[in-house]
Amino acid sequence: MIRGLYTAASGMLAQQRRHDAITNNIANMLTPGYKQDTAALRSFPEMLIHLMGPDARSGQPAPQIGTLYTGVYMDELLPSFTQGDLTETKKPGDLALISNIGVQYNGQQVAFDQSGKAVIDGQVIYQPQAFFTVLGADGERRYTRDGRFHLSETGQLLSVNGEPVLGVDGEPIEVAGLTLDQIRITENGTLVVQTEAGVQVLGQLLISRVDNPYELIREGNGNYRLSEGAAQPVAVTAEDQVAVRQGYLERSNVDAAQSLVDMMTALRLYEANQKVIQAFDQTLDKAVNEIGRV
C-alpha cells in the first residue's frame, strides 16, 4: 500500500478531533468560568526513508533520503487560562475571581504570553492561576472558577453542584443563622457581616494558587482536579494580585470569532486530506486496473 494513504487518513482523523474540541468551546460560550481548550497536533511516527535497491555506482547499501512523518494525531488539549470578562449579576452569592499572579525569575518580573506561558533560557514558566476550592464527593479537593454559590438549609456554603466550599482552614464554610444578602465578601475572600457590635468576620474562602495550571485535569461540571503526583496548591497571599468580586460572575473566555475561523480551517483541512486520499485512490486504481491489464 502507498504510505501516504494512511498519513492522509490520520490527518482526517486529527482534524476531526480538532473540530470536536473547537465545537466544545463554542458550545460552552455562555458557561460561567469556562476556560477554552486548544488542540495540539503532533506528527508521529517518524520513518527513515532509504532509496530502493543498492547504490548503482558503488554497490553499497541504499543511501538515506531523510525522515518522513507518516501520521499526525491530536496529542493534547491545551487550556487557555486568560481572564474572562466579569458580568454583574447583583446576586450576593455570585463571586468572580480576578487572577493576575506575577512570577519573578532571576530577579525579573516574567512577562507571560497570551496562553499563560513564558520561555526564558529554555525554561518554560507557567503563570499560576487562582481557583475557588470545593470539596468533591470523594473527599478530594476540586478547583473551579465558577463562583455561583448558595447557602444550604443549615448554612453551609455550597457550589452550584452542591459541593461544600472550603475555607482557609481546609474545612467547609458554615454561616449559621444568616442569609447571603447579609454577608459581604471582601476582595481577599473574607466573609464579614455587619452586626450591632461592629463588623464580625465569619471566615475566609480558600483561594488556591495552582502554580502550573496545565497540570489540572478538567472534570466537567466546571471543576478541575489535580493530576496524580502533583503538589497540593497553597492559598494565595496578599502579594498575589488576586481579587474576589461579589455580585459578579466570570464569563467564559471563548473567543467566538477565532473559534469559528479555526472550525472553518479544520473543515477545509479535513477536505484537503480527503482529496489526498481520493488522489491515492486514483493512483491505486491505475496500478490495479490499468497496469496489469491483459
Added chain:
Amino acid sequence: MNRTIISSAVSMQALQQRLDMIANNIANMNTVGYKRQETSFQDVLTSTLNLHPNMQSAGRATPLGLTVGGGARLNGFRIDLAQGALKQTDRALDLAIEGPALFEVVVPIVDEQGEPVQEGDGQAVEVVWSRGGSFQFSLMQDMPGFKILTTAEGYPVRTVTDDYVVVPGNAEVQIDASGVVTYTNEDGDVMSAGRLKLMRVLRQDLIAPMGDNLYRLSPGVQDQANVLELVNDAVAQQQGIAVRQFALEQSNVDLTSEMTELIMVQRAYQLNARALSAGDTMMNLANQLRR
C-alpha cells in the same frame, strides 16, 4: 464527526430551554407578582481517554490523557425573588409586601380527582405562603353576617395567632405597614381583627412556586425554621419589611436584561448550529471518499 454533532445537539437543546425561559419571563412581564426564573450553563464531560504511557512525548505540557468535552447543559435553576415595583390601585384589598417576606395562607389538600381530603373531623389543609395580590372577603357558611379575608382564589390568610381574619359583613378594613387589620364598628370604635402573619424568607432557593403567587417549601427541607422566620417588629425594621394596602407588586422582570440575554443565547444557538452543519459537511466528505 459524531462527537461534534452530538455535542452541538446537546448544547442547542440547552440553549433552546434557556430561550424558552427568557420567553416565559418576557411574556409574564405584566403579570402581578411574577418572579423571573433564570438558569445558567455548565460544561459536560463525556469521556476521559487514557493514553498509553509510551505516548508521553517530549515537550508535553498537560498530563497524559485526553478529557473530551460533550457540550454544555443547564444547571443552577433559580427563581429570582427580588422585589418588584409597587403599583398603586384604589382597591382596599390589594395588598403588596415590601421586603423579603410572605403572607401565610391555608389551602385545602385535594387528591387527584380534585376531591377534598378529609383528616380527622375536618378537612386536611396545608400551610403555604403568598406574596400578596388582589385579596378579597369571602362569606362564611357557619358565621352569617361576617366575612373572612382570603386570597383571590379563596384561601384564608392567617394571623400571627394562627387564626383567620374575620370582620363584620359591612366593615371596611385598614391594614397598616406592620400588617395589623383594623375596622370601624357601628359605634365608631376602631377594632382590631388581628395582625397578618408575615414570614421572612431565609433561603430563597428552598421555596418552590405553586402558581397563583403561592409558594411552598421545597421537598427535602428538614426544618421549616431554617427557611422561614416569623417577622416581628425588630425583624421588620431590620429587613425593611412592610405591608402596603392599595398596592399591587408588579413582576420583577427587567426587559433590558432579558433582551440582552436573548440576543446572546440566540447568537450562541446560531454558532452551535454552524458547528453542527460543519460536522455534517465533514460526514458528507467522508461518505464521498469512494463513490
